Amino acid sequence: MLVVKCGGHAEVxxxxxxxxxxxLVRAGEQxxxxxxxxxxxxxxxxxxxxxxxxxxxxxxxxxxxxxxxxLEVLHLALAGAVKPRLVRALAGAGVxxxxxxxxxxxxxxxxxxxxxxxxxxxxxxIIRGDHSGRITAVNGRLLRSLLADGHVPVVSPPALAEDGGxxxxxxxxxxxxxxxxxxxxxxxLLTGASGVLADPADERSVRPTLALTGTAGVxxxxxxxxxxxxxxxxxxxxxxxxxxxxxxxxxxxVSAALAGAGTRLTMAPTTMRxxx
Ligand SMILES: Nc1ncnc2c1ncn2[C@@H]1O[C@H](COP(=O)(O)OP(=O)(O)O)[C@@H](O)[C@H]1O
Ligand SMILES: CC(=O)N[C@@H](CCC(=O)OP(=O)(O)O)C(=O)O
Numbered sequence: 372m373l374v375v376k377c378g379g380h381a382e383v384x385x386x387x388x389x390x391x392x393x394x395l396v397r398a399g400e401q402x403x404x405x406x407x408x409x410x411x412x413x414x415x416x417x418x419x420x421x422x423x424x425x426x427x428x429x430x431x432x433x434x435x436x437x438x439x440x441x442l443e444v445l446h447l448a449l450a451g452a453v454k455p456r457l458v459r460a461l462a463g464a465g466v467x468x469x470x471x472x473x474x475x476x477x478x479x480x481x482x483x484x485x486x487x488x489x490x491x492x493x494x495x496x497i498i499r500g501d502h503s504g505r506i507t508a509v510n511g512r513l514l515r516s517l518l519a520d521g522h523v524p525v526v527s528p529p530a531l532a533e534d535g536g537x538x539x540x541x542x543x544x545x546x547x548x549x550x551x552x553x554x555x556x557x558x559x560l561l562t563g564a565s566g567v568l569a570d571p572a573d574e575r576s577v578r579p580t581l582a583l584t585g586t587a588g589v590x591x592x593x594x595x596x597x598x599x600x601x602x603x604x605x606x607x608x609x610x611x612x613x614x615x616x617x618x619x620x621x622x623x624x625v626s627a628a629l630a631g632a633g634t635r636l637t638m639a640p641t642t643m644r645x646x647x
Pocket of ligand 1: 377378379380383407408409561562563564566567568569570571591592593594595596597
């Protein structure tokens, strides 16, 4: 079982990802495709005149500030543009795909976050009333039945909150949760960088491997990459054995990642429980 997350970075090539995945599906691999779409969300917001803001937590992890209008734009962009494009690309490559947000079939249940800590002008402030949440449960049964019928589930935020509303969640963490729930052997996070870079300004500085510790960030890792490391850590701690962050801009991004391209994540030995 393979979970692939196609990043919303504008340079990631969704057609190449889908063509590559179709080969793996035809070879008998069960695949779940997760997607974000931050560039598409930002573009649609500009066209609609809805201002977009981000919050940066004290640990450097950034998330979209999600008020009611932002949530609507997010839903329109992900469910109305990015997802149908991926479903059509898979269909065009001969693979049946079924698009779902976390709301469909209660696929992703989440608890609303009451407050957020964010750094504004160097000061930590508390932000309330954001429409975002933390995933608490995954409807693995729904995914397994789609997979058993030969479909590729194509999954994205938002998630379903306990009060019946939709909430924004990060797509990398969605992918990690699904990989854990489905006991996937591999989780591949594809983005617009060739892996985790030692120097974010130097594309050639890819770290082939990176051992993560309990909670600490990693030097030189910022913004969207910081949340990928959070997701990678969650997947590894939940028992997913192979987690890779790799380039989504290449011709065969998934095959390349499975063949060793990008950065392979592990947990540093000191953070693992001692063997019995
Ligand atoms: N050390 C780093 N290595 C690689 N990318 C980094 C690093 N630090 C920050 N980044 C940025 O993180 C981006 C990936 O995050 P993001 O754009 O949110 O991904 P996506 O939308 O594809 O999920 C990279 O394109 C790069 O601009
Ligand atoms: C809470 C939060 O920030 N959610 C993300 C969901 C989309 C996403 O994750 O898109 P990428 O894969 O392009 O990053 C957002 O609103 O941008």
